[in-house]
Amino acid sequence: MRQWFYRNDQEWNAIAQQLKLTPCPHCRVVGTLNRHGSSYGYDESNHRPTVRARRVFCSNRNARPGCGHTFSVWLADKIRRLSLTTAALGAFLQSAVASGIRAALRAADGPLSERTWWRVWKRFQRGQSTIRTALSSRCPPPELPAEHRPAAHALAHLQAAFPDADPIAAFQHRLRTFFV
Numbered sequence: 510m511r512q513w514f515y516r517n518d519q520e521w522n523a524i525a526q527q528l529k530l531t532p533c534p535h536c537r538v539v540g541t542l543n544r545h546g547s548s549y550g551y552d553e554s555n556h557r558p559t560v561r562a563r564r565v566f567c568s569n570r571n572a573r574p575g576c577g578h579t580f581s582v583w584l585a586d587k588i589r590r591l592s593l594t595t596a597a598l599g600a601f602l603q604s605a606v607a608s609g610i611r612a613a614l615r616a617a618d619g620p621l622s623e624r625t626w627w628r629v630w631k632r633f634q635r636g637q638s639t640i641r642t643a644l645s646s647r648c649p650p651p652e653l654p655a656e657h658r659p660a661a662h663a664l665a666h667l668q669a670a671f672p673d674a675d676p677i678a679a680f681q682h683r684l685r686t687f688f689v
Contacts, residue, residue, distance in 0.1 A: 513582040514682045521563060524582060533567040534580060541568045541575030548581055551592040553619040561587045585682035586675060588689065591629065592621070595677035595688070601626065602633060606661045632689045637663045643684050644670045 515521045528542040545566035549558035562581035569577035586595045597619070605613035610630055617626050640663055641650070647670040653662055671679035677688045 512681075512685050512687060513580070514585040514685060515563075515582055516585045516678070516682055521582070525563075528565065533576060533578070535567060535578040536574075536576035538567070538574050538576070541573055542566070543568050545579055550587075552587070552594050553592065553597045553621065554594065556620075560584065583681070583687075586678040589687050591689075593629070595681070596675050598629065598689070599675065599677050601629065602660070602664060605630060606658065606664055629689070633663075634660065636689050640680075640688065641666060643680070643686060647671075647684075 513524070515524055525544055528544070529540050531542055532539045533542055543566050545564035547560045548562040548564060550561040551557075552559060552561075562583040564579050564581055566579045567575040567577060569575040583589070588595060588598055591598075601613060601617055604616055608616075614623050614626050617623075637659060644650070644663075644666045648666075650662065650666045651669045653665055657665075667676045667680060670676070671683070673679040680686075680688050
């Protein structure tokens with residue numbers, strides 16, 4: 510199932526208005542999708558819960574033909590299973606590529622522990638082939654000297670494909686898949 514992403518409240522409202530005309534991603538039945546609340550979580554910039562995704566329910570109540578499954582429509586600037594925004598993740602990855610992972614770990618501030626940043630780095634390393642494959646559908650990889658590490662190539666390719674201010678959020682929104 511492809512994920513759904515939105516960038517702001519206007520995009521969410523446009524998605525919500527079209528729910529009854531949209532087939533369920535699980536059962537493909539049209540006319541059964543309903544709003545089902547929000548998913549809240551934390552990120553590095555706010556110590557209060559913030560909206561991370563909106564929930565959608567495929568109604569099977571009262572003999573409706575839906576499947577009863579729910580799914581999330583994610584904010585494009587949120588990272589799944591991490592209390593990070595895409596901007597913080599991008600800054601950390603750029604720092605790790607530029608000055609090395611150990612220096613990036615020392616420079617990382619905020620509520621996350623060094624161990625968490627290591628896990629984020631490992632997730633990025635494991636996902637590089639998937640990320641680069643998805644980016645190849647957008648544009649060819651830029652030419653970099655061979656001595657650069659693979660992570661530098663992945664981030665340069667990301668920046669070339671999405672020259673936006675927040676390329677990770679643009680990646681998630683346009684390609685409809687999670688970055689890590």
